[in-house]
Amino acid sequence: MNDQPTPMMAQYLAIRDANPGALLFYRMGDFYEMFFDDAIAAAAALDIALTKRGTHQGEPIPMCGVPVHAAEGYLLTLIRKGFRVAIAEQMEDPAEAKKRGSKSVVARDVVRLVTPGTLTEEALLEARRHNFLAAFATVRDESALAWVDISTGAFQVMECPASRLAPELARLAPRELLAIDGAGLDDLASEAGAALTDLPASAFDSAAGARRLAALYGVETLDGFGSFSRSELSAMGAVVDYLDMTQKGKLPLLRPPVRERVGGAMQIDAATRRNLELTQALSGGREGSLLAAIDRTVTAAGARLLERRISAPSRDLAVIHARQDAVAGLVADARLSADLRDALARVPDMDRALSRLALDRGGPRDLTAIRSGLTQGAAIAERLPEDAPQVLRDAARDLTGHDGLIDLLDQALVAEPPLLARDGGFVAPDYDEDLDQTRRLRDEGRGVIAGMQADYSAKAGVSSLKIKHNNVLGYFIETTATHAEKMMAPPLNETFIHRQTTANQIRFTTVELSELETRILNARDRALEIERGIFDRLRGAILAQAAEIGQAARALAEIDLASAFADIATGEGWARPRVDDSRAFVIEGGRHPVVERALKRKADSFVANDCALTEGDTPAIWLLTGPNMAGKSTFLRQNALIAVLAQAGAFVPAKAAHIGMVSQLFSRVGAADDLARGRSTFMVEMVETAAILNQADDHALVILDEIGRGTATWDGLSIAWAVMEHLHAVNRCRALFATHYHEMTALTAKLEGVENATVAVREWDGEVIFLHEVRKGAADRSYGVQVARLAGLPASVVERAREVLDALESGEREGAARPAALIDDLPLFRAVPAAPAPAKAKESPLDARMKAVHPDTMSPREALDLIYELKSLTGEPR
Template structure:
């Protein structure tokens, strides 16, 4: 008989059939085992041994396994490599299965489907980042996007055009995106471009009519109108997401907050290419290091860090919102002592949102309860500190959300020990004196001998027999033993009513009592009883916490707001940033602007950053010229980053700034290809430029660098020329346009809204020195050959390039047939004799020093030599 015919393997195959696209973690004692193709894939992905277990259809059954106690690390590896994992647990004690017969199999079932967007454990998540699951739904011609972080409960939805999906997914960076069956191809590019995993669901999951009923039942309301007016597409997106959560969590839904409707028009629009170019939250090379987020993050709590990333990814377009955020930061900038105190206290705050989520999903433990207790207590201290000072309205509102949890705090303080264990099954987390039954059970468990000794003393006093002993063996358990002489008295009334004869030996007689039997039973079961009582109390405390989840969620948001405001204030004082003026005009005036990331990097080397001005108020387009390596790209990006920081409500790295609300930021800086889609560098450049010209409105800020450089000179020049004219005449936006096509500088005389600017350089002894200063005017040359020499090109190549450049410039000046003649007469590189190295030249000072023997000089001779050398220098 093959092994697959055994009841256990039959059970495995039955469970696996329900999850064909996932790796099944099949619990067997202290291990999760995997079989067949699952084992082959998992062993390769996890780098663990692949073994075998029996045969199936004549072939070995592949098998591998991971220990239960360290399974989370293996789970994370599989999820990061694109797998989904179905976790199958034992639903009963194996001893219960044995009672049913030798061939009975332990009951097992899948308790959870682990996917990239449904992680909740701290070990699987980055505490300082959201882990979003998103869903896209279409109802007729309408499209909507919903997203949730089940580790925090944040649930949001937005009506969104199909074109706008890409930018929104780039903003949210979800780990997993849900779509209806049959629409995968339509959304694949937008999803995978942003690094998300694409998951399809049956179309019924996105049914808006049934979905509305499901959502109303979930949130306990009669109508979703209690939360806003949602379109059918928005309801469908929310419904699909909830359906998926029910599938993956096996009906044990996370603690979701009511859905919040977002409006795209209230947020600065930044597409995926621009986010990559500006390196807002991730650097070009991947990872957070080197990004703007990494440079400005001074938050001390996980929730504050997540809020910072949300604000940075979604700068506001509402003047009242920006102003309120600025006022909160300004109040703390002006009070550094208060800021320091708040930051010190916030370091004692825990991640309430994720603790609540774990408790709701029954994946939490006593430490989550303690974290909530400690955070409530710390919030009270924060409230007292803030009460002592005058605050702007924003901080007053969050200050009020810090209190109101006295009853829950008193309960948790009374119930929990100071430092509880991680897991409820470990016990020992309920404080002494909280529950009388638990205290009694613990006393019996820990002080059983003392209880028996006290009972023995009571029996001696009752009988007057000092030789009476209470003993224990594995056959009788606890028993009372005395000599045969004394036994006669215990077997006579009235003592015989209490003492029950158990056994007679050669010299001793053994008795028991009802009370002793009860104590024995309680002592033997005291450990288990104590643990069961603690588990019941844990469940009770968890329910008490979850009953207050709405208020605790408000507290979590208040703590994050305080942390972010204090962090931005600390940053502003630390880096000498100032509050920008934000208004509804089209102004863009920056004085002494700096790039925060580059400035931080230069500081490590002791190099000062050269600040520059930018004024797009009267002439909204600057045409920027200057050589490579002079700092054009840095200048372009820093002005875009200043706008982002200003509209997220932060202070900015400038001497002064006035910025009219920016609706969109577009960046086309840098060059890269897209081989997967068959796009050359130039094609990518043109696609991104087209997106800018088709979408930018008159409130947009556009930064463009080297448009048209990926093709022939005149093709590129014509494209760059036409692009600038379109920005000026059609888009009518604010723009910084960097180029090497000096011919375009003539446009400033033709277009009223265009001005010329250049990055200054200085030539010295054949070298080019970058001054990194932006001033009005036009560069007269590109200095490309000099930059090539600085980059380390061979001297022969640099010399040849100078010859070719001189010839081309001469031909350009002479024009017509003469131009062609100059180029045709240019000798081939191989025909040019190698240039001999320049003869070494020495100065008179060097010649004089070669004749000097320092050891032979007297002090007077040395002084005379110094005067002599000084005279030679003057000569």
């Protein structure tokens, strides 16, 4: 038996071995085929048929495939399921391989490695979210994190100690994380939802990284971009090296790297992001998050900018005030804001169109996206007044100066071009004389074909004769077998040359038709060749101004975000917050934007509440008590979200707000098991609380809910008590501390900066009514039994709970010696006995008679007689 693989299969195995860890899409005509284990894995992941092709080492070779034209959808499924895919294309025309001999194989090579962090196709990306590829590097005692979105060109880096890696990954939510092999970042990457890619240490060499970056930007030194540490160069170099490998030398259009200042943004850890549902709801997905509730942007770039601002609120007062000024300017001029939003709604995603063009994956519609974006940008710049706020003036400046490129694209492109350049038809008439002449020949040739068909039909005397075209025969004359007989007989056979016989048709050609076909086909190919050349020139003209186009795209996103913030401020009655460098935190009539939005859908209203955590410069903590379901957690979260919105540059859902700069935001609200790490709910709670106590500074804002509830009552109370004292004496931060340990309300008498607050309720006929109103003072009850009844516990369980609660409270008031004494005095719960089944009644004569009645077989007369009979059985007179 010959176990040697065929030449084609040998080629496949060689390419696959050169790209380990990736499924190989092997181009064969109009399909990408997969074989062996790749086929088995892909067929299961894509739910497609698994077939066989030939044998290898005596075993059938598994095979599956996907059409090239639909490959993007399959790629998306595979990437979402954690696969990497190597795309092997045919590098030559199959006809060239045939010329070399019957056993020659079409040359193929991998042109791209598709990974979660290197997507550029529109169908594979979420338009309103970034798709970050990140790299973490450590050089001696320094660490850094670099990240890039190749679909937009954004490239940033920051110093990042290992202790800060988890919060930064939570902020960025990268799709893929690069790390040195063996760095042990599997858990961190998994928590951030990123695919981890291990690279050799050589990929993180800082000196080589500096050389890669200098070559990428065509400079001798990187000093013009800023001063970077060795760890930052290492991380950035790893990103560029990985992109060079996955894109097979076609590097994306990356903007110069921006060094993010440590401490430039509010620090928010992963647990706090999750608890506050900033960009993603706890249930998963975007709906229900703060981002979804406030997103009124009308462009994809504006939506991505909003997510960045919410994920990393600024700590730069000048930046915050400038952004607020832009929002205030548009709030004051509703007409201008509406005009801007109308124009912005017609702005395409220039960043991603530019990236695809740079990678040579773009098409005619990407050219028109640049044209439309710049055209709308120029119109928007004209609408902005000269005395507009500085942010809007800067944006207007970046939107001007593109007239030459706009005119070029206007002249060259049709209004609605096709998707692919190879289809042609995207260049406007009268732009290129050579193209116009070639098109005329092509189009007139079609007219000649129609005239030729009429002539041949008349000459043969066959009215049904047609001239058709396919990719195998080219142009041919087709008629039925009946009519073909006379065309194959003299003298017509001198004109009509037989070419093919099918089941129902006979096909002919003529010398004249063959000559015309040659001229037409040459014209068609020549027209496509000219259009392709024009496409390349237009692409080059755009890439020559890539930096300026990128600036214009960012300016449009800035205007979009300012107008979106203005729209929600006007529509929802939000106020401009006063943000300064004090430690004040005073909110008047604050509301939770997500909850308020949900209540409006139900035609309900939200109860606004005040919050004043400081008096002068004295740090303050509110100790919040009150029943479950009353709104404590909502109150805690809404104040944290107001701080996020204020420092993001937005107006806030409140009548008024004074917010001293929040350096760190911590939230410990709710918890869940982390069984993979062997952590109970209580352990997770304690880990999160420890992080707060060890990190919070005097400008932090901390919200805590139910500390200590996962253990025994006195243990939990002790922990909560100690945490409160530590926040007050050591961290000296602003905090909202919700608890059901009413004993802690006594702390306000001992700690100067702690004040009691409670969520008001009202009792009526044994029922509890939640007022959702936060007031000064302390609660003395938690109303847990009432809430249990509302939740639907059986009435007998609720009644028993009241009985036990009354006994425990009575015993506590009367100084019971020990809980066991109370338990001993209470009779055990007894289930209510089931009601006895009723005795079986004796069958009455009426019932017996009715059983014998068959209505379907009775005549009207018999039915009437039956009625009289039944009346007599009841004792009534007839």
